[in-house]
Amino acid sequence: MESRELAYFVAVAEELHFGRAAERLGIAQPPLSRAIQRLERRLGVTLLDRANRRIVLTAAGEVLLSEGRKALTALRSAELRARRAGRADPRLVVVMKPGGDAGLLERVLARYAEHPDAMEVEVMICGIGEQEGLLRDGHADLAMLRIPHDDPTGFATEELLTEREVVVLRRDHPLAGRTSVRMADLAGENFPRWSEECPASGQVVRDTGQVAQMIALGQAIAVLPESVTLTLRRDLAVVPVIDGNLTTLLLAWSEESRSRPLAAFVRTAAEVAAQARPAEIGA
Incomplete structure (x- = not known):
């Protein structure tokens, strides 16, 4: 299966309309329809139920949409990470929402700079809930997530601290x-x-x-x-709040990462967090 075919299918599956999907992709509708038909023949399954002039995903189509989104995200992430790694000035990108580091990051950066495997760090500040997407699509190498509010599924993680x-x-x-x-x-x-x-x-x-x-x-x-x-x-x-939830700050990164600078950053963050209690952070 080619990535272009998968992108075509995902567009149709999300729009549930060939005309809107073709407009979104910037192509004509007939070749898009033929591409989906070729994909169904190659896979040997029906992906779209076209009965009653409405498009409905079949069970096979639902599975391919879910897995296809992941695959396309992984491809985009691989491309972006490769380009970033090939820069003349490669750097480690850490993404967090405003105030999302529990006061730890300044200490972490200072100690990490002394590590023999350290590289330059760029801190990306994003909107609430955007950290996961920026990590998944390759814009960031590490993300500070807050459980239970963020979803760390599919990431390697290190717990830094838990707060009331x-x-x-x-x-x-x-x-x-x-x-x-x-x-x-x-x-x-x-x-x-x-x-x-x-x-x-x-x-x-x-x-x-x-x-x-x-x-x-x-x-x-x-x-x-x-x-x-x-x-x-x-x-x-x-x-x-006496009966409020406990929230846990995590450092998350790609499970496939083998980067020594990234591993050094994670170890440094864990060491800094272990030495700080919430009431003392930032002191």
């Missing part, structure tokens, strides 16, 4: 003076949404700066990892 949660409030909020709260105390409050699918009641946000601004304006409160206190605005307050 706190609620972030305006200083004049009725709960701001409490020594602790329970989740039940937060019922009826407006929470920001980290994605369109999130069931919270507030607006969708892309970074922690937006969250802080919304809280300062009295438009929301937020439950966040304890390390948020390291960069908290002075007009906001934090209160521990």
Whole structure:
């Protein structure tokens, strides 16, 4: 199977319409239809049910769509990683969302620079939830992920630290003076949404700066990892959540990586994290 054929099929399977898929691919519809038919003959299975003038994926088509997406992502990732490795100034790219390092990264970078296998590090700051995609598609070599919010499936990982949660409030909020709260105390409050699918009641946000601004304006409160206190605005307050979740900060990278500079970075990050407790991070 050629990568072009797979890309054609994925486009049709996602659009469930040959016309829209052809427009998306920048080709005419007849050759696209013929390409899909050739693919079905070669595989010996029906991928698309074209009955009743509607396109529906068959069981085989569902499997090929799922696996095809992964294969195309892997191909793009391989191409991008090869190009980056061939640069005159190769570097290790670490991606994180704003504040997503729990205050560890500055220490990690300083110690890593002294390692004999170290190479130049580029830190990429992305929007909330974008780390996984940038790691999977080859734009980054390492990503700082937060469990249970991010999905580390398919990556090699190293746990750095686990934190309890706190609620972030305006200083004049009725709960701001409490020594602790329970989740039940937060019922009826407006929470920001980290994605369109999130069931919270507030607006969708892309970074922690937006969250802080919304809280300062009295438009929301937020439950966040304890390390948020390291960069908290002075007009906001934090209160521990007794029955909140524990969140774990992970360093993730490709399972296939054999890079010595990357391995050295992971070991350095683990050493730095082992020496820091959440309340002391960044001190």
